[in-house]
Amino acid sequence: xxxxxxGTPAFAARALEALLAAGHEVALVLTQxxxxxGRGMQVTASAVKILAQQYELALLQPHSxxxxxxxxxxxxxxxxxxxxxAYGLILPTAILSIPRLGCLNIHASLLPRWRGAAPxxxxxxxxxxxxxxxxxxxxxxxDTGTILLQSSIPIAPDDTAxxxxxKLALIGARCIVETMPLLQQGRLAATxxxxxxxxxxxxxxxxxxxxxxxxDAEQINRAVRAFNPHPxxxxxxxxxxxxxxxxxxxxxxxxxxxxxxxxxxxxITVACGNGTLLLKIIQKPGGKKMNAGEFxxxxxxxxxxxxxxxxD
Numbered sequence: 001x002x003x004x005x006x007g008t009p010a011f012a013a014r015a016l017e018a019l020l021a022a023g024h025e026v027a028l029v030l031t032q033x034x035x036x037x038g039r040g041m042q043v044t045a046s047a048v049k050i051l052a053q054q055y056e057l058a059l060l061q062p063h064s065x066x067x068x069x070x071x072x073x074x075x076x077x078x079x080x081x082x083x084x085x086a087y088g089l090i091l092p093t094a095i096l097s098i099p100r101l102g103c104l105n106i107h108a109s110l111l112p113r114w115r116g117a118a119p120x121x122x123x124x125x126x127x128x129x130x131x132x133x134x135x136x137x138x139x140x141x142x143d144t145g146t147i148l149l150q151s152s153i154p155i156a157p158d159d160t161a162x163x164x165x166x167k168l169a170l171i172g173a174r175c176i177v178e179t180m181p182l183l184q185q186g187r188l189a190a191t192x193x194x195x196x197x198x199x200x201x202x203x204x205x206x207x208x209x210x211x212x213x214x215x216d217a218e219q220i221n222r223a224v225r226a227f228n229p230h231p232x233x234x235x236x237x238x239x240x241x242x243x244x245x246x247x248x249x250x251x252x253x254x255x256x257x258x259x260x261x262x263x264x265x266x267x268i269t270v271a272c273g274n275g276t277l278l279l280k281i282i283q284k285p286g287g288k289k290m291n292a293g294e295f296x297x298x299x300x301x302x303x304x305x306x307x308x309x310x311x312d
Contacts, residue, residue, distance in 0.1 A: 001080040001180055004099065005048075006030040011169045012085035013047040015106055018173035019083065024180060026057055027077045032088050033061045065089050074098050081183065083176060084138065093140055101183055103138040105145070106172040108165070110134060110152055112198035115143035120168065121161050122201035124226040127218070130154050131164070133172045135179045137190055146190035149179050160228040204231065211235040213258035213309050217249045217275030232283075236308040237301070245289055246281035258307040265293035268301060 002025045005016050012031075020026060029052040037044040045053075052059045062070060071094045074082075079099045084091065085106040096103050109119035111134040116122075123131045132152035139145040151171050155164060182188045209227040211220055211234065224233040224247045232243040235258070247267075255261040255271025262269040267278035283289045284299065 001025070001101075001184055002027050002078065004028045004030065004074060004077060004079045004082040005085075006082060006087040006089075006091075007048045007085040008032040008046045008088050009086050010047040011108065011165060011172065012087070012106075013051045014169040015083065015085045015173045015176050016048060016051055018177050019180070020055060022177045022180070026055075027079055028058045028060065028074070030060050030062065030065075030087065033063055062089075065095055066092055071095055071098065081180075085172065085176075091138060096138055096140070104148070104176070104179065104183075105134075105136045105138050105143070106176050107134045107136055107143055108168045108172065109201070110150055111136060111143060111147060112193040112195065114199055114201040116201035117203040119201040120164050121204055121226040122199075123155060124159065124161060124164065125222055127222055128155055131168070133168055133175045135175050144193060146192055148183070148188045148190055149175055151175050158225070160225045162229050206231045209233050211244065211307070213270065213307055214273040217272040217277045220272055220277055221247050221249050237305065241285055243283040243289075244279055244281075245283060247277050247279050250276045250278040252276055256306070258309050259303075260301050260305045260307075261303055263292070263296055263301045263303065265291075265296075267292045268296070270307060 003019060005019065005026050007013070007016060008031050016026065029048060031046045031048040034043045034045050036042060049059060074095060075098050081101040082099045082103040083106070084103055091103060107119065109123060110132045114122050130152050132150055134147055135149040136143065136145045137148055153167060153171065179188065209231045211223065224244050227233045228245055232245065234241055234243045250269050253261040253269060253271060253276045257271060257273050259271045260268060261271050261276060267280050270277050270279060279292060281289050281291055282295045
């Protein structure tokens with residue numbers, strides 16, 4: 001089919017590459033403008049832009065989809081369908097109606113659960129047992145359109161936002177390729193979402209990643225996994241901010257929330273509001289990620305030392 005593709009990060013690039021490999025004609029790619037990224041804040045092209053340039057695809061990077069003349073330009077392409085994946089801009093009604101078969105979204109959750117910007121992280125934070133991909137016919141709402149196809153996977157106990165993202169990117173690419181011929185042949189049954197089961201996945205705020213040691217150990221462990229790789233769960237020890245990249249729930253030990261109850265090569269055991277957490281991989285400001293043994297060699301901690309509790 002003749003496709004307009006709209007997406008920005010690696011999750012979307014995986015789907016774009018799969019559509020190209022399946023032989024579809026991608027007549028135009030829309031992606032976000034280049035933006036500063038990384039430690040040096042150098043202006044960087046999106047993963048979708050880099051891929052589009054490799055395949056020498058027509059490319060646009062509008063700051064808004066409401067800019068004058070854009071709808072006319074898109075309509076002139078005569079696309080069968082528009083595929084959207086983690087694009088980052090809202091599609092106006094005028095654009096939703098342009099492709100012959102409408103606009104499809106690749107969403108990283110089992111809608112109607114976790115509509116919105118951060119479905120992967122919210123699923124981990126909530127302790128969900130499974131998640132998946134939804135191919136949705138887009139409408140004017142926020143991830144409220146009819147469901148065309150879904151594929152589910154379990155969330156592993158050690159999944160981070162990054163590992164789960166990578167799994168879902170592969171499934172999303174497979175699902176959109178599977179959807180195309182079914183859509184073309186009119187063999188997809190559109191299912192309305194159950195509004196009573198809907199939940200919202202708001203964008204992550206950096207303040208959320210500050211560890212609240214008053215929570216139970218399992219909740220904190222889920223936060224460590226959900227905020228890996230961004231923005232990174234963090235807490236302060238002796239006034240120094242430390243990022244926590246890997247942890248696991250440990251056997252209970254007596255201590256106040258945030259108090260170190262043991263420290264050794266296997267990890268740093270910290271008391272929580274309920275239970276204890278074993279910190280496995282930690283990072284000091286400007287330093288590299290280190291396992292507990294490496295960290296303690298340069299930053300010795302003793303039982304009784306305390307991480308700061310968040311002030312709400």
